[in-house]
Amino acid sequence: MTHRLLILATLFALACPPASAAIGSRIWATGGVSTIEGSAGGGLVPWALLGSYASDEEWGGTLALSQAETDDYSLSVTGAGVNWNNRIELTVARQTLDLDELVFSLKDGFGLEQDELNQDIIGAKVRLAGDVLYSPWGQWSAGVQYKRQRDFTVPDAIGARDDSGTDLLLSASKLIFAAVFDRNLLVNATARATKANQGGLLGFGGDRNNGYEVMAEASVGVFVNRQWLVGAEYRQKPDNLSFANEDDWWDLFVAWVPDRRLAVTAALVNLGDVATLDDQQGLYLSLQGSF
Amino acid sequence: MCHHTTPRFTGLARRVLMLLAGFALAGCQALTTAPDSETNSNTEPTLYQQLGERAGLAQIVEDLLYLIVDDERINHQFKGVNVAEFHRHLTDQLCQLSGGPCTYSGRSMRKAHADMAITETQFNALAENLILAMEQNGIGTGAQNRLLKRLIPMHPDIRNL
Ligand code: HEM
Numbered sequence: 001m002t003h004r005l006l007i008l009a010t011l012f013a014l015a016c017p018p019a020s021a022a023i024g025s026r027i028w029a030t031g032g033v034s035t036i037e038g039s040a041g042g043g044l045v046p047w048a049l050l051g052s053y054a055s056d057e058e059w060g061g062t063l064a065l066s067q068a069e070t071d072d073y074s075l076s077v078t079g080a081g082v083n084w085n086n087r088i089e090l091t092v093a094r095q096t097l098d099l100d101e102l103v104f105s106l107k108d109g110f111g112l113e114q115d116e117l118n119q120d121i122i123g124a125k126v127r128l129a130g131d132v133l134y135s136p137w138g139q140w141s142a143g144v145q146y147k148r149q150r151d152f153t154v155p156d157a158i159g160a161r162d163d164s165g166t167d168l169l170l171s172a173s174k175l176i177f178a179a180v181f182d183r184n185l186l187v188n189a190t191a192r193a194t195k196a197n198q199g200g201l202l203g204f205g206g207d208r209n210n211g212y213e214v215m216a217e218a219s220v221g222v223f224v225n226r227q228w229l230v231g232a233e234y235r236q237k238p239d240n241l242s243f244a245n246e247d248d249w250w251d252l253f254v255a256w257v258p259d260r261r262l263a264v265t266a267a268l269v270n271l272g273d274v275a276t277l278d279d280q281q282g283l284y285l286s287l288q289g290s291f
Numbered sequence: 292m293c294h295h296t297t298p299r300f301t302g303l304a305r306r307v308l309m310l311l312a313g314f315a316l317a318g319c320q321a322l323t324t325a326p327d328s329e330t331n332s333n334t335e336p337t338l339y340q341q342l343g344e345r346a347g348l349a350q351i352v353e354d355l356l357y358l359i360v361d362d363e364r365i366n367h368q369f370k371g372v373n374v375a376e377f378h379r380h381l382t383d384q385l386c387q388l389s390g391g392p393c394t395y396s397g398r399s400m401r402k403a404h405a406d407m408a409i410t411e412t413q414f415n416a417l418a419e420n421l422i423l424a425m426e427q428n429g430i431g432t433g434a435q436n437r438l439l440k441r442l443i444p445m446h447p448d449i450r451n452l
Binding site for chain 1: 418
């Protein structure tokens with residue numbers, strides 16, 4: 001062994017000057033994936049983690065394509081984000097909800113000819129303190145999501161008050177090492193002040209309630225190994241429109257992170273009743289690339 | 292480099308002796324396999340055992356050092372370190388930390404890293420390399436996590452926070 005240590009010593013002597021790594025340095029999967037609103041998190045719930053793998057001396061970025069297919073709707077999301085020094089995350093997302101089944105009730109009930117809803121979301125998240133792996137009290141972040149309808153006709157007709165709105169978020173995330181069967185456990189909690197109906201796709205505020213309300217969101221995941229994370233998410237929702245009840249969301253997910261460049265997330269989602277259509281369950285699939 | 296010669300031969304001699312002893316024991320074992328494997332299956336391996344005891348840890352640390360050398364995010368920090376001593380100290384530290392019969396004789400983590408201004412990027416890079424070194428040595432996810440759990444509390448000292 002000694003001669004190998006000598007070779008090592010020589011290599012150290014020849015060590016090159018520092019150069020920035022091609023892709024960020026944070027540990028695998030600690031950037032989460034891209035949520036349907038663009039911010040880093042799981043699928044439905046944002047986490048305190050910032051996207052990509054940028055650590056404190058690095059830039060990073062993400063691109064994501066996601067699709068949710070429930071009984072009567074399909075949602076497509078295209079998202080992108082940048083992360084500076086694992087301090088600030090800026091994200092954009094465009095959501096398109098195909099109304100499939102709802103088209104008929106909109107036509108019959110409201111005389112509206114519309115088959116999709118579109119929304120743009122611009123998000124910013126700041127890591128306030130801590131690190132998800134290294135801090136005993138976990139990582140804390142604050143965020144905003146500014147959301148704007150691209151066509152307000154349908155939300156307007158069903159009683160929404162505004163075509164744009166801003167969600168304010170406070171999140172905490174912590175990885176607990178060797179917590180269950182020696183596997184690492186990731187826990188996240190988010191408080192969101194919001195007026196958004198169905199995340200904003202049905203506008204903001206309504207006839208039943210037009211004020212901000214604070215909603216609780218949470219998720220837990222277990223790292224089976226460093227490439228596989230399985231878990232569940234829950235997202236409480238406001239109920240602002242008398243036109244239809246709005247239910248909380250939840251999902252069961254599995255994320256595969258073969259390396260830093262790629263993350264694939266699949267989930268069983270339950271969105272409850274959405275705009276008069278009952279019990280919307282379905283599949284969610286998301287691809288994320290990091291650079 | 293002359294002072295390396297003596298431990299090299301002593302080490303080699305010890306290894307040869309251990310090898311011989313190993314062969315001798317293996318011979319006996321062939322006759323008494325059953326009771327031996329029974330004791331193994333009855334007791335949960337300790338973390339120290341899961342990491343391959345001191346020899347396993349020494350190999351992990353050696354592989355870690357190779358990864359560090361190739362890692363341009365951190366190799367400049369290690370320029371000019373006494374590799375043999377660093378190897379021995381880190382191996383002893385991990386051995387002791389995992390419950391093995393070793394005594395770490397190096398400096399405190401805060402003292403050892405005080406003047407390096409280690410960034411989070413560099414800490415992450417080293418953590419990544421340690422995980423890869425454990426993977427290269429076939430250490431299971433559970434044992435990796437248990438060792439990392441015991442290392443994480445050193446983070447503020449190493450980063451001088
Ligand atoms: C969990 C993380 C770490 C552990 C457990 C650890 C452990 C150790 C140990 C046991 C020593 C020997 C101290 C002595 O001989 O007195 C040491 C020295 C050293 N460490 Fe770390 N270390 C860690 C992270 C880092 C990082 C992130 C860097 C830099 C990128 C680093 C750079 C060094 C250097 C250059 C030395 C040699 C110091 C000298 O000989 O003057 N270490 N470390």
